[in-house]
Amino acid sequence: MLLKLSLTGIKGRLKDYIVLFSGLIMASAIFYMFEALATNKSFVSSNSPIRMASIIFQIGSVLLGIITLVYIIYANNFLMSMRRRDYGMFMMLGAKGRKIAQLIAAETLVIGMAATLVGTVLGIGLTRIISNLLLSQMDIQVKQFSPFYLPAVIVTVVFFMVLFVMAAGVNQYQLLKTPVLQLLHNDQQPNHVSQNKLGQLVQIVLSLIFLTIGYTMLINVATYQIAGLVVALVTIVLGTYFLFNAFFGWMLRLLKGNQYIRNRGLNNFTLAQLRFRIKDYTKMLALVAMLFALALGAITVGIGYQSEIPAMAKTMAPYDVVLNQPNPQARQLAKNLTGVKATANYDVKEDAQTVYYRATQLKKNPIMAVQYSNDRAKGIKPVQLKTLQKGNVAALQAIQVPSQFSKDVKVVTDAEFSQIASGTIPIKTYRVKDFMANLSVIKKIHTQQVIANPELAKGQGALMDGSKYVNYQMANGMFSGLEFMGFFLGIAFLAMLASCLMFKILSGAASDVKRYTMLAKIGTRRSLLKQSIAKEIGVLFCLPGIVGSIHVLFGLQLFKQIMLNPYQNLWLPFTIFMILYVGYYWVTTWLYQGIVLKTVTQ
Amino acid sequence: MDTPTVVSIKDVQKTYGKPNEKQYTALKGITFDVKQGEFVGIMGASGSGKTTLLNILSTLDKPTAGQVEINGQAINGLKGNQLADFRAKEIGFMFQDFNLLENLTAYENMALPLTLQNVGGKQVQDFVTSIAKTLSIDRLLNKYPTELSGGQKQRVAAARALVHKPAILFGDEPTGALDSKSAKELLDTMAQLNEQQRVSILLVTHDPFSASYCQRILFIKDGQIGQELVRGDRPRKAFYQEILDTLGTFNH
Ligand SMILES: Nc1ncnc2c1ncn2[C@@H]1O[C@H](COP(=O)(O)OP(=O)(O)OP(=O)(O)O)[C@@H](O)[C@H]1O
Ligand SMILES: [Mg+2]
Numbered sequence: 001m002l003l004k005l006s007l008t009g010i011k012g013r014l015k016d017y018i019v020l021f022s023g024l025i026m027a028s029a030i031f032y033m034f035e036a037l038a039t040n041k042s043f044v045s046s047n048s049p050i051r052m053a054s055i056i057f058q059i060g061s062v063l064l065g066i067i068t069l070v071y072i073i074y075a076n077n078f079l080m081s082m083r084r085r086d087y088g089m090f091m092m093l094g095a096k097g098r099k100i101a102q103l104i105a106a107e108t109l110v111i112g113m114a115a116t117l118v119g120t121v122l123g124i125g126l127t128r129i130i131s132n133l134l135l136s137q138m139d140i141q142v143k144q145f146s147p148f149y150l151p152a153v154i155v156t157v158v159f160f161m162v163l164f165v166m167a168a169g170v171n172q173y174q175l176l177k178t179p180v181l182q183l184l185h186n187d188q189q190p191n192h193v194s195q196n197k198l199g200q201l202v203q204i205v206l207s208l209i210f211l212t213i214g215y216t217m218l219i220n221v222a223t224y225q226i227a228g229l230v231v232a233l234v235t236i237v238l239g240t241y242f243l244f245n246a247f248f249g250w251m252l253r254l255l256k257g258n259q260y261i262r263n264r265g266l267n268n269f270t271l272a273q274l275r276f277r278i279k280d281y282t283k284m285l286a287l288v289a290m291l292f293a294l295a296l297g298a299i300t301v302g303i304g305y306q307s308e309i310p311a312m313a314k315t316m317a318p319y320d321v322v323l324n325q326p327n328p329q330a331r332q333l334a335k336n337l338t339g340v341k342a343t344a345n346y347d348v349k350e351d352a353q354t355v356y357y358r359a360t361q362l363k364k365n366p367i368m369a370v371q372y373s374n375d376r377a378k379g380i381k382p383v384q385l386k387t388l389q390k391g392n393v394a395a396l397q398a399i400q401v402p403s404q405f406s407k408d409v410k411v412v413t414d415a416e417f418s419q420i421a422s423g424t425i426p427i428k429t430y431r432v433k434d435f436m437a438n439l440s441v442i443k444k445i446h447t448q449q450v451i452a453n454p455e456l457a458k459g460q461g462a463l464m465d466g467s468k469y470v471n472y473q474m475a476n477g478m479f480s481g482l483e484f485m486g487f488f489l490g491i492a493f494l495a496m497l498a499s500c501l502m503f504k505i506l507s508g509a510a511s512d513v514k515r516y517t518m519l520a521k522i523g524t525r526r527s528l529l530k531q532s533i534a535k536e537i538g539v540l541f542c543l544p545g546i547v548g549s550i551h552v553l554f555g556l557q558l559f560k561q562i563m564l565n566p567y568q569n570l571w572l573p574f575t576i577f578m579i580l581y582v583g584y585y586w587v588t589t590w591l592y593q594g595i596v597l598k599t600v601t602q
Numbered sequence: 603m604d605t606p607t608v609v610s611i612k613d614v615q616k617t618y619g620k621p622n623e624k625q626y627t628a629l630k631g632i633t634f635d636v637k638q639g640e641f642v643g644i645m646g647a648s649g650s651g652k653t654t655l656l657n658i659l660s661t662l663d664k665p666t667a668g669q670v671e672i673n674g675q676a677i678n679g680l681k682g683n684q685l686a687d688f689r690a691k692e693i694g695f696m697f698q699d700f701n702l703l704e705n706l707t708a709y710e711n712m713a714l715p716l717t718l719q720n721v722g723g724k725q726v727q728d729f730v731t732s733i734a735k736t737l738s739i740d741r742l743l744n745k746y747p748t749e750l751s752g753g754q755k756q757r758v759a760a761a762r763a764l765v766h767k768p769a770i771l772f773g774d775e776p777t778g779a780l781d782s783k784s785a786k787e788l789l790d791t792m793a794q795l796n797e798q799q800r801v802s803i804l805l806v807t808h809d810p811f812s813a814s815y816c817q818r819i820l821f822i823k824d825g826q827i828g829q830e831l832v833r834g835d836r837p838r839k840a841f842y843q844e845i846l847d848t849l850g851t852f853n854h
Contacts, residue, residue, distance in 0.1 A: 259723040268717060272705040518701040521662060522762070523690025524718055525683045 006103055009086040016082055019506070019591055020075060021115055023499055027071055028119025028160050033127045034064050034492040035152035037485060040145065060489055067291060067496045069163060074503040076167045079108065080174070081507045087175060097176050104175055105168040112164030120156050124148050130491075131484070145484075203246035210239030215554045222561065229558075240547060241286045248278050248543060266524065266532040273536050277508070278543075284504050285544050288497050292548025295493030297555050300566075300573040302486015304559065305479040307569045310436045312475055317468035318368035318380045318398050320438065321430040321445055325401075330448035336441045339433035346399060346427040349420045354408045357396065358417045359385060368431070369395035380431075385411070399427050401453050435468065442469050494577065498584035501544075505537060505588055509595040516596045529597060534589050541585040549574070606674070608770045608802045609636035609659060614668035616654050616825075628654040630825040631668070636770065639800040641793065643807060643816035645849070650822045652806045653774060659804070660693055660772050661685050673769035690718050694763030696773040700755045702747040708758045709734075709743040715766040733761045736799075737791060753784025757791070764795070770802045777812050789815045810849060814842035821848065 010017055038061045087100050128147035214236035217228040224231070255261055256271045278285065321337065323330055344365035349356040366382035383395045393409040412420075432438050446469045450456045516529055559566040616629040628651045636642050646652050657663040658670060661677050670677050673692050680688055694715075702711050709730060716726045734740040737757045747755055756776060763771055773792075777785035793815050795801045807813050815838065821829040831848060833841045 263713075263717050263723045263726055264720060265717060268706065268710050269703060269714070272703070272710070276705050514701070515703060518697070518703075519714075520686070521660070521689070521697075521701075522695055522715055522718075523686050523688070523693065525686040527683065528686075528718075 003103070006086070006090075006107065009083065010107075013082055015594065016078075017111075020079055020082075020503075021111060023075055023503060024072075024112065024115035025119040025122060026495060027068060027075075027499060028116045028156060029123035029126055030492045030495045031064065031068055031159065032120050032123030032152055032156040033130070034061070034488060035155045036123070036127050036147065036149045037145075037488050039151045039155055040149050060493075063291075063294070064492060064496065065159065067493070067500065068159070070287070071496055071500045071503070072163045072167055074500055074507060076108070076171065078503045078507040079111070080171060081510050083107070084175075084178075101172040101176055104171045108168040108171055109164055112160065112167065116157055116160040116164070119160075120153055123156070124153075130488075200246045200250055203242045204250060207239045207242030207245075207247055210235040210242065214239055218554045218557045221558050236551060237286075237290060240289050240551075241282065243547065244278065244282045244285045244289070244543070249275060252278070265528055266519070269519070270532045270535050273532075274539055277536070277540060281504065281540065284501070285540070288501050289544035289547040289551070291493055291497040292544055293551035293555060295490045295497065296548060296552045296573065296577050297490075298486045298493065299490030299577060300486075300552060300556065300570065301559055301563075302483040302490065303569065303573045304556075304563055304566050305486070306483040307572075308564055309472065309475050309479055311564050311568075313435050313468060313472045315370055315379070316471035316475070318370055318395075318431075319429045320432045320435050320468055321442055322399050322467055323426075323428040323430075323445070324399065324449065325425045325452055326428065327448055327452040330445050330452060333441060333445045333448060334428070334430065337430055337432055337438050339437065340430055341433055342429075342431045344429045346429070347417070348399075348425045348427055349417065349422050350404065350407070350425065351420070351422055354410055355396075355400070355404050356417060356420055357388075357409065357411050358414055359389075359411050360414055362388060362411060367395050367398065368429075369398065399429060401455060403455055435472070439472075446470070490573075490577070491580070494580055498581060501541065502584060502588040502591075505540060506591055506595070509592050512596050513598070520597075526597065530593055533593050533596065537585065537589045537592060541581065541588070545581060605637040605639065607635045607671075608638050608640075608673050609804065610669075610671040611635075611659065612669045614655075614658060614665045614670060616651070616658060616663070617666045627666075628825055629658070629665070632822075632825075632827055634820060634827065636802060636804055638802050639796070641796045641803045641805070641815065641817045643805045643813040643819040644822060645807060645810075645813055645819055645845075646822035646828075648808075651825045652822060655822070656772055656774050656804075656806050660695065661689055690715060691766065692769040694766070694768035694771040696756070696759050696763050696771065696776040698775040698778040700747070700752075700759045700779070702755055702759060702762075704747050707744050707746055708739065708750065711747070711758055712743075712761045712765050715762060719766065721766075729765050730761075733765045736795065737761050751784070752780050753787060756780060756784070756788055760788070760791070764801065770804060773803065773805045773807075775807055775809075776805070777807070777809060782811075785809075785812065810842060810845045813845050814838050819845065 038058070083104070087104065090100055091097065124147050131145060131147060214232045214234075217224055217232035217235070221228050221232075252271055252275050256268070256275075262268050262271070321334065323334060326334075344361075346361050346365075347358055363385045366384065367388070368380050369383045371378045371381045388396065388409075388411055396409055397405055435442070446467065449467075516533075519529060520526065556566040612633050614629055614632045615627065617625050617627045619625040632655060644652055644655065654663070658665050659672070661670075661672075661680070664678075672688075675688070675692070677685070677688065702708075703714075706714070712730045712734065713726050716729060721729070730743070731740060734743055737760060739754060739757045739761060742750060742754055742758070747758070750758065756779075760771075760776070763773075777788060780788060789812055792803060792805075796803055803816075805812065805816060813819050814833075817833050819831045820827050821831070829848060831841075831844060836844075
């Protein structure tokens with residue numbers, strides 16, 4: 001009987017349950033996606049130039065675990081906010097407390113388990129889709145990665161099961177502890193929040209001081225090193241907390257103080273709602289802002305590395321293509337290069353100890369070399385013939401094959417050159433305007449070059465082929481692994497934190513129904529009610545988003561040492577992030593309006 | 603000469619449920635008028651259709667058949683925003699459970715209907731303070747609802763319902779949640795508003811005492827007007843007795 005009643009209860013709120021269920025599915029899917037990377041040690045270590053990567057992933061894993069925990073708590077609250085009344089009613093009707101408790105536990109567990117299983121399967125699918133997308137879109141190479149990874153499945157399922165068993169226990173306990181009457185009337189109302197003005201002022205000042213210290217540490221990370229990072233972490237977390245606890249409340253009060261704003265439509269109501277919410281959500285919003293920064297930071301750095309590659313390629317080798325003893329196919333292919341800035345021909349002869357170059361050719365078309373200053377590549381410059389003749393011949397490696405690197409170099413006159421009794425090897429160099437634009441042609445040429453010079457195929461380590469293409473490939477292999485991780489990390493975090501925010505907001509919807517119904521009764525247009533909701537939720541999404549973005553802008557200072565320009569192409573990660581985040585905002589608003597305005601007929 | 607009619611309803615019927623489902627006709631043809639400045643009560647047993655009628659009058663629900671006019675305007679044709687605007691301008695509302703917004707002060711609650719119509723700040727202040735004086739709540743303006751007693755809350759709610767000078771004030775059991783002393787105070791105030799400011803009031807109530815403040819009472823039974831009592835010049839006590847007697851016979 002009770003089971004039947006309970007099922008009818010669920011049927012009546014099918015839409016809310018679908019929201020909850022799909023939210024949980026997403027959570028476990030995302031968790032799986034992340035674990036598929038994090039638990040795959042061989043993937044992490046073979047794709048990262050940084051030894052820290054596996055530590056980063058472990059930290060990420062713990063963080064994501066914590067967010068998931070928070071998420072489950074909010075989702076569970078949402079579930080309970082829907083069911084409290086029903087359960088209270090059953091108890092009023094004389095159902096035994098223990099029976100009800102069993103029912104709750106069963107409901108929580110069934111929903112949780114089902115969502116976890118569906119979510120894991122979905123996670124495998126999503127991982128495949130996203131990795132394929134990334135792989136095909138960005139000339140990315142990822143080693144040792146497979147969408148289905150058993151340890152990840154086990155970690156995901158076990159982790160969620162434990163969470164849901166805990167949630168079931170908590171629900172049971174809470175329900176048995178709460179008096180029936182309170183279950184029936186659980187309109188925890190947004191009361192007005194009185195604030196101590198002096199305390200607020202102190203907190204505002206503190207928040208600004210903390211943030212300034214934190215940001216300064218980030219900017220000067222080179223000076224303060226690890227200690228600076230720790231200080232930054234602590235101060236920024238505290239600063240963010242105080243910002244939400246005091247600063248935004250103060251701003252809302254300023255807005256409320258403005259006659260013109262206050263006396264328009266529902267503004268006063270919206271502002272009052274917001275003041276309550278921000279106070280109530282302080283920890284949540286601070287957390288979201290921090291996670292937002294982490295997630296956006298991860299994506300930005302990931303994309304940053306990827307967009308560094310062409311810039312790095314520019315300075316990795318002086319020539320875009322060096323045809324060393326080319327076959328006819330390679331020559332033919334070279335004609336397809338676009339935007340050729342300069343070409344040069346060199347004749348080379350070689351015996352067992354020595355490689356010979358013609359002085360006239362090296363004078364006419366000086367060999368090019370990468371210039372360095374302070375260990376950083378600073379562009380390509382021609383090398384004077386005199387320098388080569390003095391014995392500084394390293395620049396010539398740019399047009400050599402690896403087996404020539406260890407031989408002596410002699411720059412000779414044309415007459416001497418013709419005396420040497422070995423065959424002439426023709427070499428042609430190309431410099432193009434845009435390496436990336438010619439990538440596919442260059443790739444084909446490289447294949448032909450390897451056929452013409454088999455030693456290039458085994459080139460590794462000290463004897464590695466110094467061509468730009470090979471350098472590019474190496475960098476790409478390393479950095480696209482990083483980008484891939486950054487993307488996964490970022491999106492997993494974003495999805496989780498936005499879902500947390502969503503469910504936190506939605507859990508408040510039930511107690512708002514009465515308010516909006518009343519407003520509709522006294523003649524508020526439906527569109528105005530919707531607007532008020534959109535504004536309220538908009539601010540709740542916006543504030544942590546803005547604070548998080550500012551954190552990221554300062555946080556990127558950390559990468560100034562490792563990357564050429566961490567601020568390049570910022571629009572790309574920010575846009576991707578915005579789209580996802582706005583999507584979450586939109587869904588939240590829509591669902592909230594659905595719950596709150598359900599009874600508002602017109 | 604003729605007092606204008608503020609509420610006029612003709613042959614209003616209301617059937618709940620879609621045609622292919624179980625249907626229930628809650629109102630079976632109701633006709634009556636409320637003149638400007640009248641204080642009319644509606645009584646009836648539980649389930650007789652009082653709330654249904656009030657919802658239709660206050661444009662929250664549509665009748666299945668029949669016409670409703672408020673302040674000379676037929677509301678059948680209105681929809682969406684027009685309906686909301688009409689409600690905001692012409693109708694004042696009091697609920698059994700006050701329905702104040704807990705996160706706004708009494709003043710802000712009362713200002714709400716005005717800001718909805720984007721009335722200027724100075725005017726808002728004038729209107730709110732003047733209605734607050736009338737209802738003797740001018741000392742409570744900066745308090746939040748949680749700091750007010752039930753009777754005070756309902757006065758604030760009354761002020762909110764009247765601040766924009768609606769054509770008619772509807773009340774669905776506004777004294778239902780009040781103790782008898784606060785209920786009496788509220789009713790005295792309403793009667794005073796009705797007499798001195800000629801506010802038209804339509805009150806739905808179970809309670810004979812509340813009903814005795816009305817000038818005219820309509821009894822609804824099974825979705826129809828079964829009987830009408832008019833107070834005339836009699837003292838309230840006598841009218842109260844008559845209501846009790848009528849209820850005794852009416853419900854059986
Ligand atoms: N939305 C609805 N759908 C179907 N039937 C309804 C609906 N609302 C009310 N009814 C039915 O219409 C009849 C009249 O209901 P109404 O709420 O108007 O009664 P009431 O006179 O206000 O009663 P009470 O004094 O208990 O408030 C009742 O029998 C009720 O069951
Ligand atoms: Mg009723």
